[in-house]
Ligand SMILES: *[C@@H]1O[C@H](CO)[C@@H](O)[C@H](O)[C@H]1NC(C)=O
Ligand SMILES: *[C@@H]1O[C@H](CO)[C@@H](O)[C@H](O)[C@H]1NC(C)=O
């Protein structure tokens with residue numbers, strides 16, 4: 001096969017091979033759940049000046065005037081966030097520290113390290129989950145978290161990979 005025939009096949013395979021996988025705090029039967037989602041469509045190759053050639057994912061228009069405020073929070077080391085619901089459907093981006101998320105009346109939990117695999121979706125608002133979830137921050141450094149409400153497009157396209165948090169090869173190296 002000629003290289004010009006192979007190249008488009010190669011690039012389309014690369015583009016579909018990798019999805020951003022995120023842990024999701026969802027809800028079912030009035031209780032919070034933890035799932036691992038592959039966001040669809042997956043990464044594409046950026047052609048934007050400044051990041052050209054990098055893997056990139058369009059997150060749509062987040063936030064906006066009617067979506068609610070975004071916040072940047074510095075959570076102290078060893079903080080106990082207690083039991084609560086997501087105030088609204090939002091991205092939670094842990095930039096440092098460690099979050100230990102557990103579900104009431106369940107042994108399911110997620111340990112989310114701040115950094116490149118620190119983005120999760122929190123969708124368990126009080127209207128869909130009566131008890132919410134419990135978050136503790138066990139590390140001895142502060143946990144920096146950026147909370148960004150979903151935009152008008154709502155919950156991103158996805159396939160559910162499995163119940164429970166994402167881990168292992170599902171995360172970025
Ligand atoms: C967003 O922040 C502004 C300024 O503090 C405040 O007036 C407004 O009520 C907030 N909006 C929501 C939805 O909390
Ligand atoms: C996370 O919380 C669970 C439940 O409280 C606990 O058993 C587990 O040891 C915690 N993990 C870490 C790393 O703190």
Ligand SMILES: *[C@@H]1O[C@H](CO)[C@@H](O)[C@H](O)[C@H]1NC(C)=O
Pocket residue numbers: 083104105131
């Ligand atoms: C479920 O969790 C809630 C909140 O922690 C608690 O009040 C309740 O007793 C638990 N129910 C059972 C059956 O363990």
Ligand SMILES: *[C@@H]1O[C@H](CO)[C@@H](O)[C@H](O)[C@H]1NC(C)=O
Pocket residue numbers: 030127128129130
């Ligand atoms: C969820 O559970 C709470 C507490 O038991 C109850 O008040 C509420 O009506 C339930 N909501 C739904 C949608 O079933």
Ligand SMILES: *[C@@H]1O[C@H](CO)[C@@H](O)[C@H](O)[C@H]1NC(C)=O
Pocket residue numbers: 140141
């Ligand atoms: C965090 O805890 C570890 C072990 O308990 C300790 O070695 C380290 O110095 C601590 N780091 C900070 C910034 O306190």
Ligand SMILES: *[C@@H]1O[C@H](CO)[C@@H](O)[C@H](O)[C@H]1NC(C)=O
Pocket residue numbers: 017018019020021038161169170171172173
């Ligand atoms: C996400 O998970 C899928 C399925 O396990 C895997 O093929 C893909 O490489 C993962 N993405 C990343 C960035 O690791």
